[in-house]
Amino acid sequence: MDSVRRLWYRHSPQLFISELLEKRWMEPIVPFTLMCLVFLAFVLTIPGYAGWPNLQQLMRSFPEQALVAMAMAVAVLAGGIDLSVGAVFAMANFLALYLLQILGLPFPVMIIGVLAFGALVGAINGGLIAYAKTRPFLTTMVVLIVVRASYNKLTTAYTRELASASETSDAWDFLGIGTIFGIPVNMVCLVLIGLAAHIYLTRLRPGLQIMAVGSSRKAARHAGIDVKRSLFTAYVVSGLLTAFAGILYAARQNSSGTDTGVGWEVNALAAVVLGGISLAGGRGTIARALIGAVIIFLLINGLVQLGTHGSLTTATIGFLLIAAVGFNVKWQKNKGKVLQKIYVSPTLVEFTPPPSIARDAGTAFAENDRLHAAEAIAYERIEGPEDVILDRQDNLYTVNRNGSIIRFLAPDYEVREEFARIGGRPLGMAMDREENLIVCVAGMGVYGVRPDRSVFKVTDETNRSWLRLKDDSRLYLADDLDIAPDGKIYFSEATIRYDLADWALDGFEGRGNGRLICHDPATGRSTTILKDLAFPNGVCLAHDAQSVLWASTWLCRIHRLWIAGPRAGQCEILVDNLPGYPDNINRASDGTYWLALVGIRSPVYDLAMADPGFRVRMVKQIPPDEWLCPGINYGCIAKFDDDGTVLETLWDPGGHSHPTITSMREHKGHLYIGGLENNRIGRLRLPGADPTWTSWASYWDDASPSAGRRAPVREMA
Amino acid sequence: MSKGSIFVKSAAAALAAGLLAAATLTPARAADPREELHASFEKAVKGKTVAWVPVWLGVLESTWTRVMKAHFDDYGMKLVVRDPNFKSDVQLQAVSTLINEKPDVLIVQNPTANLLARELKRAMDAGIYVVQVNMASNTLTDAYVGADxxxxxxxxxxxxxxxxxxxxxxxxxxxxxxxxxxxxxxxxxxxxxxxxxxxxxxxxxxxxxxxxxxxxxxxxxxxxxxxxxxxxxxxxxxxxxxxxxxxxxxxxxxxxxxxxxxxxxxxxxxxxxxxxxxxxxxxxxRADTQGEAIVNAVLGLLQNGDKPGSKKLAYYTTNYWVKxxxxxxxxxxxxxx
CATH class of the missing domain: 3.40.50.2300 (Response regulator)
Structure with missing residues (x-):
């Protein structure tokens, strides 16, 4: 039973759904599903519906409506509306027949003439709306009435000629009834124009400007976009698309009836809304308009094929549209909320009681006051020194909340200067052989700062895992790193599901959302070497450089990953069941390691971790400031050796000077202490420590005693 | 009683039955002209599909439909109705789709003289008899039924x-x-x-x-x-x-x-x-008598067996003054x- 429970929580479907909902292509999921359902319903009820002849027929009948819906979509995306599409379409249809059949003009002249008419009406719409600042709704409605009236006059005047027109030419017939590889010509036109329109609106400057104007006219103006010209262009494009639809329709139907184009603006608008394009403008795609148009088209066509009475068809479509649009609006509005509700997906973590930290417990973890002796450096001159490091000249570097690297100059650390500005939230640091500062930057990746202060990117991506919906090739929360003698950079990414501001939420999950990544400067490529790790945090290369130690914060463990020697690639637990949440790990002068415990476990929270359902209810039902959180207010610094034995701890009870300790660095007999939320860097003299030992030398100075030293475990193996 | 005698008896019975059957069947083989006519009628029309696309299903079109259905049902024919509800583009779709479905007869009411012109020709080329009702097309088809x-x-x-x-x-x-x-x-x-x-x-x-x-x-x-x-x-x-x-x-x-x-x-x-x-x-x-005229035109086409499109027949209905x-x-x- 327990194993089923574990399995359930490990592979929670919630995880999949929430990542699915995050996808941008999920936005039109409702209309898309409806489209598929409608098609499927007709496949099941109408014999031969999915057969090629019928599909061909559908493809031939659809494009004109689709083009008109696209025209409407362009106007709506620009923040307006174009009600004149129906009338312009009818008029273009008439003009095409008139120019070709009655005047007998050549085919290309007819095309140019009709398109010019569409552009002209678009220009009138656009000119009035953009330059005379009239309201789109009223303007296009007036144009609709004017064009429609002219259409009625003209068709009446040319009734006899139109009714007896039966001139055909090869080009005309090809456009009307021809096929290209079995696909009707007008469908091919639709696909090409649709692609072009999509590229225009999403890739090309004028189209992007239309979208920008639709999203926010004010912002677009501030960004230097010619708002008027963009609006004008949008209506001209709309007119052109409609006019082209009229030509295709004329070629196919050869008829100009009084009902041509009547109500098409309503259908087009319905398609746009059904596709989920915001009537407020700026949000939506051409594809969505097409999805909406397909639904309406298939419904009408299918219901007629089923032999439904006309009035029933209309009623059914009206009802379905209301239902779909209503649901879609709700969906668009609440998708974010649903995502929020189900995004946090806690898993099962079963702890055993940790060693006691009571003062009289007699364990290595027994609380003491040793950190009280730490003096404060840079007091109130630094914000959130998550990590600290010193160079060969004893200068002290630390990270700042605002995205910069701050340097305090030796020997007294009174002079503060901004060493480099990277951006993001710099966290863990390491120094390479060339004395470049390599920094993990949350939200950006791994960056480097040369001694001359120039900033360079090390990496901001890794390989993508193919079976995951979420694109995990980007680095979300690079946390800490260390560098192997061969220059390879091992760094942890704490979680890919949350950003730094929400890192505590990742703690509620307790799930393996993080990973360990190796960047090889030789190839410039980064590879994920371990994944599904529960908040991997501190990373430290062992003194013998044969393995990498890394801490899993939420599981309170330290792991050892062998990177060289016979066990290379294997990962083992080095320290388990720590009484607190481990953060950074760094080398100590005596061949052991310093470990920052960012917080201390409590029995209540351990219990909560064993009950994912409780945490789900908590996250869903009560406001964030009342959530039960892991205790990260105060912790301690511990020291452990290569065997995983914790030797001693340094405490600041109550966290008065050093709450949330995230790192410490030993340098020439002193320990420098950093904290994620602190306003100072602590400096503690270490009695008995090697006063000449520096971290840089232990990595890169071949004369250093710890360099090349072999761990006992390795010798035993 | 031996097995042999059973055999003899049953053989005799079989022979007698055979003779009797032959005697009763023989007169059927002789031509009964009325039954033959009926048989050929059934052969020509039974199980045939008639597709009907009006402009919409108003009172007039519903009357045609009602009369047609009553007759076609009686003859064992199938009537398929598609109602475009006064939308010419939908009507064109309906007709085009029907051509792919290959009914035996297609009956249309043309909203305009050109709309279906091309499709009606295509239908006849595809081997479908096309009957137009009251509202004609520029394309002449197998039959026109309706007012002069x-x-x-x-x-x-x-x-x-x-x-x-x-x-x-x-x-x-x-x-x-x-x-x-x-x-x-x-x-x-x-x-x-x-x-x-x-x-x-x-x-x-x-x-x-x-x-x-x-x-x-x-x-x-x-x-x-x-x-x-x-x-x-x-x-x-x-x-x-x-x-x-x-x-x-x-x-x-x-x-x-x-x-x-x-x-x-x-x-x-x-x-x-x-x-x-x-x-x-x-x-x-009178739409109701027109309905019957449509039925008769369809029956005529099906029994005649001419290739669709080979003849253009007209069935003009008679007008009556209502004063x-x-x-x-x-x-x-x-x-x-």
Whole structure:
């Protein structure tokens, strides 16, 4: 039973759904599903519906409506509306027949003439709306009435000629009834124009400007976009698309009836809304308009094929549209909320009681006051020194909340200067052989700062895992790193599901959302070497450089990953069941390691971790400031050796000077202490420590005693 | 009792049965002309599919449909109905789809003379008999069933001339067309106009399409009456939309003064309006009998066996004047369901 429970929580479907909902292509999921359902319903009820002849027929009948819906979509995306599409379409249809059949003009002249008419009406719409600042709704409605009236006059005047027109030419017939590889010509036109329109609106400057104007006219103006010209262009494009639809329709139907184009603006608008394009403008795609148009088209066509009475068809479509649009609006509005509700997906973590930290417990973890002796450096001159490091000249570097690297100059650390500005939230640091500062930057990746202060990117991506919906090739929360003698950079990414501001939420999950990544400067490529790790945090290369130690914060463990020697690639637990949440790990002068415990476990929270359902209810039902959180207010610094034995701890009870300790660095007999939320860097003299030992030398100075030293475990193996 | 005797007995029985059967069957082989006719009729029509695409399912079209269905059901034929509900693009889709489905006969009512022209030809090429009803296409097909439209126009116009021509009254006449590009409306208006022109005292003051819509017909009539308060007569190509025109005449206080001549499909409302004095005279072609004519045309095509498109037949229906209550017989009744 327990194993089923574990399995359930490990592979929670919630995880999949929430990542699915995050996808941008999920936005039109409702209309898309409806489209598929409608098609499927007709496949099941109408014999031969999915057969090629019928599909061909559908493809031939659809494009004109689709083009008109696209025209409407362009106007709506620009923040307006174009009600004149129906009338312009009818008029273009008439003009095409008139120019070709009655005047007998050549085919290309007819095309140019009709398109010019569409552009002209678009220009009138656009000119009035953009330059005379009239309201789109009223303007296009007036144009609709004017064009429609002219259409009625003209068709009446040319009734006899139109009714007896039966001139055909090869080009005309090809456009009307021809096929290209079995696909009707007008469908091919639709696909090409649709692609072009999509590229225009999403890739090309004028189209992007239309979208920008639709999203926010004010912002677009501030960004230097010619708002008027963009609006004008949008209506001209709309007119052109409609006019082209009229030509295709004329070629196919050869008829100009009084009902041509009547109500098409309503259908087009319905398609746009059904596709989920915001009537407020700026949000939506051409594809969505097409999805909406397909639904309406298939419904009408299918219901007629089923032999439904006309009035029933209309009623059914009206009802379905209301239902779909209503649901879609709700969906668009609440998708974010649903995502929020189900995004946090806690898993099962079963702890055993940790060693006691009571003062009289007699364990290595027994609380003491040793950190009280730490003096404060840079007091109130630094914000959130998550990590600290010193160079060969004893200068002290630390990270700042605002995205910069701050340097305090030796020997007294009174002079503060901004060493480099990277951006993001710099966290863990390491120094390479060339004395470049390599920094993990949350939200950006791994960056480097040369001694001359120039900033360079090390990496901001890794390989993508193919079976995951979420694109995990980007680095979300690079946390800490260390560098192997061969220059390879091992760094942890704490979680890919949350950003730094929400890192505590990742703690509620307790799930393996993080990973360990190796960047090889030789190839410039980064590879994920371990994944599904529960908040991997501190990373430290062992003194013998044969393995990498890394801490899993939420599981309170330290792991050892062998990177060289016979066990290379294997990962083992080095320290388990720590009484607190481990953060950074760094080398100590005596061949052991310093470990920052960012917080201390409590029995209540351990219990909560064993009950994912409780945490789900908590996250869903009560406001964030009342959530039960892991205790990260105060912790301690511990020291452990290569065997995983914790030797001693340094405490600041109550966290008065050093709450949330995230790192410490030993340098020439002193320990420098950093904290994620602190306003100072602590400096503690270490009695008995090697006063000449520096971290840089232990990595890169071949004369250093710890360099090349072999761990006992390795010798035993 | 031995097995042998059983065998003999059963063999004798079989022989006797065989002789008896032969004796009873022999007369059937001799030709019974009436049964043979019936057999060949059944062979030609039974199980055949007839597809029917009206402009919409109004009273007129529903009557055709009802009559057709009753007959086709009786003959063991299948009737498939597609209702585009007055949308010409949907109607074109419906017809195109039907051609792919290959019914044996396709019956259409053309909203305009060109809309289906290409598809009807394609249907015949695909081996489907095509019958057009009342509203024709530019493409001639296997059969046309319906009113002799120009004749309707001429008959109505002659009566109008008799009423308004020869210097009697103002001589002003208005024609209410249906859909401008529909053959039915186009041809009738054209034929009527030609007759009206033969009398120089007749002035055709308006000839406008009302798109089969009573509201639009009412609007047009109101306008015409404002411009020509002394209008003598209105000649309308279809009954239901004329109701709006008659109402406009009544509202203008000119009921009885402006005569209304209507080409009627014989739907009950047309006779009601006449009996109320709103219409002056109906020329009815009776949709129910037209329905039967359609059925007969279909039966003819199926039994004839000619290749679709090889002959162009016409089945013109006969027109009857409806002048009073006594002519109610020329309006059909819609049975209650």
């Amino acid at each position: 439209v120009p004749k309707l126009g001429r008959m109505l116009a002659k009566d109008v001339v008799a009423e308004c021509g020869g210097g009697k009254g103002s001589g002003k006449v208005a024609i209410l067309e249906g859909e401008a590009t529909a053959a039915y409306s186009l041809d009738m208006a054209k034929a009527a106009t030609e007759v009206l022109k033969t009398d120089p005292t007749i002035k055709l003051v308006s000839s406008q399409p009302a798109n089969w819509d009573a509201n639009k017909a009412g609007d047009i009539t109101t306008t015409v009456l404002q411009q020509h308060p002394d209008l003598c007569a209105i000649l309308s190509v279809w009954g239901p939309m004329t109701a709006g025109a008659a109402q406009a005449v009544k509202n203008a206080g000119k009921q009885g003064q402006v005569k209304i001549y209507v080409a009627s499909d014989g739907q009950p409302a047309d006779c009601d309006l006449l009996e109320q004095g709103l219409f002056t005279k109906n020329l009815s072609y 009073s209550k006594d002519d109610r017989a020329y309006c059909f009744t819609v049975p209650k369901e």
